């Protein structure tokens with residue numbers, strides 16, 4: 001895999017020699033890097049030295065996990081690859097959760113990790129870790145650089161791999177001595193790899209079959225995932241839906257791929273999805289999966305999923321097709337060319353009866369919640385965020401109830417406006433991701449909806465938002481519990497609340513902090529300590545004013561909402577079950 | 588059912604670990620695994636025997652094909668192919684009689700005696716998986732002291748439509 005060395009190329013001029021560290025900076029520039037998130041250390045000092053003169057911005061996170069989530073948020077919000085840089089050993093191992101989060105959701109990232117010098121590898125040297133071994137299952141690919149002459153090529157390949165096919169994170173493990181060595185190698189003009197061919201040509205017989213299935217269906221349904229967003233295929237998707245009047249439900253990752261205010265939108269499907277979407281899956285006679293992967297949080301009981309339907313699965317990842325559910329037709333390819341190819345063969349259709357049926361479900365079963373007089377309900381907070389932001393905010397979420405309410409009570413009408421950890425469900429994602437989002441989408445309102453549990457997992461990153469004057473509004477739904485886990489304990493473990501209590505209420509005497517407020521830590525004081533503007537909201541009447549104040553005074557804000565402690569997310573299809581078992585307690 | 592999967596990969600450090608980790612990380616079993624060079628020094632061939640139903644094998648082949656360092660994946664099982672395994676087995680020969688029987692048996696399987704000691708013989712045998720299994724079954728009445736098996740390698744008997752990797 002030895003790269004062309006520039007000595008072959010630049011025979012007639014004196015080759016300019018660059019250090020490995022400089023190659024990293026140049027490689028990032030060439031890849032279009034605007035902002036690099038990271039954290040320094042002994043094994044990357046040379047790169048940080050070269051970074052001093054780099055033409056792009058460096059953002060110092062406060063934990064390497066935060067840095068990776070920032071790069072991830074940036075990538076999700078812009079569609080461009082996120083970039084991060086960390087040191088060897090603990091720096092690199094701290095990235096693992098972030099890489100796994102990005103890998104599960106197919107997010108393009110390139111993460112450069114310092115490594116001990118090549119001759120020290122394997123010696124249990126100071127701050128050595130087998131980063132290639134540790135990150136292998138949580139990356140799309142990783143490289144250990146063994147020769148400085150290969151470095152420019154490896155960087156170009158890393159970006160190519162990260163951004164093509166099903167995107168994903170790529171790690172470059174870069175020994176310290178190579179950062180210092182000099183090379184005449186230059187990056188390749190185009191990347192070609194013998195064993196990696198992300199281009200998938202459209203297959204006409206498959207398209208013909210696909211069109212045939214659409215034209216013969218009487219109750220078709222589009223089931224749309226993050227692939228539509230990753231593949232920038234929203235317009236083609238909308239064209240297909242509108243041509244044949246096909247209702248559309250989305251996965252968590254697909255929120256925003258199809259406008260939720262469109263009459264054909266059924267909103268999210270799955271465990272906490274809308275009744276209409278789940279009923280539609282159960283009743284449709286053709287399920288067209290576009291860029292979704294039949295996650296168990298969507299399918300529930302696989303054998304009963306879409307049992308009356310033929311299933312068409314369009315995916316760039318061949319291994320996704322038929323992995324979880326039976327598939328009648330698999331179409332491997334990028335969504336834009338596949339949908340463009342099928343559209344001319346799709347006959348306009350009304351599907352009047354089917355749409356009437358679907359609309360009856362929509363009217364009868366909207367997302368609702370009980371709202372006792374004067375009680376601050378978490379769902380109400382989300383509705384107010386929607387109202388005050390006029391639906392124009394980019395929303396990031398953490399994981400748990402806050403995430404599910406954010407899907408139900410805000411409406412997503414544009415791609416890349418709902419940013420959330422889907423596949424891995426990583427608590428602590430929301431706050432750092434919102435920082436990356438804001439770097440990618442300057443001037444747009446960004447709201448991070450998070451829980452009192454998850455926000456503590458990466459609270460330290462708040463200072464990054466403050467330093468960079470990012471007008472992010474962090475809304476903490478403080479219910480005093482690890483709410484989603486408490487909900488499962490309430491429903492499936494006879495309310496035996498074990499290890500989920502965050503507030504001081506009802507704690508064992510030996511854990512109770514004397515003379516302390518009920519809610520510890522005091523998030524308002526924490527926000528102040530990080531230099532953010534902040535307020536605490538305890539009743540429904542204050543929410544709109546607090547949000548308006550935050551939007552009117554651009555700054556990093558933390559709004560802590562003390563919400564009803566035992567509110568639940570409904571509807572809920574219990575794990576592994578069929579839509580018939582749906583729990584829907586709305587009063 | 589067992590499947591024999593041939594896999595051409597970039598001959599680079601770390602590729603073997605990646606393939607093994609991929610298969611075991613998804614909860615599938617590797618029965619035997621062989622790696623060797625090919626006529627092209629930059630390419631290695633792996634022969635992997637994986638037990639599993641059609642769904643498992645489809646997942647394994649698709650997941651393998653997806654790897655950045657995997658050039659080609661072919662499930663040999665449903666194609667015309669030859670597969671062979673090399674067996675070295677040392678069997679105790681308590682008496683002259685037992686030795687004669689074992690040597691006879693080896694001859695029936697076209698196996699060769701490669702070493703003879705006072706109280707044992709060592710036999711080398713090449714065959715496909717079933718033949719090796721049959722031979723070992725017939726050796727069972729004797730005392731087997733040691734066994735080493737290479738695991739299966741396989742080669743197609745007709746051209747493969749390329750590229751198998753899509």
Ligand SMILES: Cc1ncc(C[n+]2csc(CCOP(=O)(O)OP(=O)(O)O)c2C)c(N)n1
Pocket residue numbers: 398399400401402403425426427428450451452453454455477479481482483484485
């Ligand atoms: C890193 C991590 N650890 C544990 C979990 C399991 N988990 C899922 S939701 C949840 C509770 C989240 O509580 P909180 O952040 O307060 O949000 P809420 O559900 O109350 O909105 C937990 C512990 C997880 N998803 N991620």
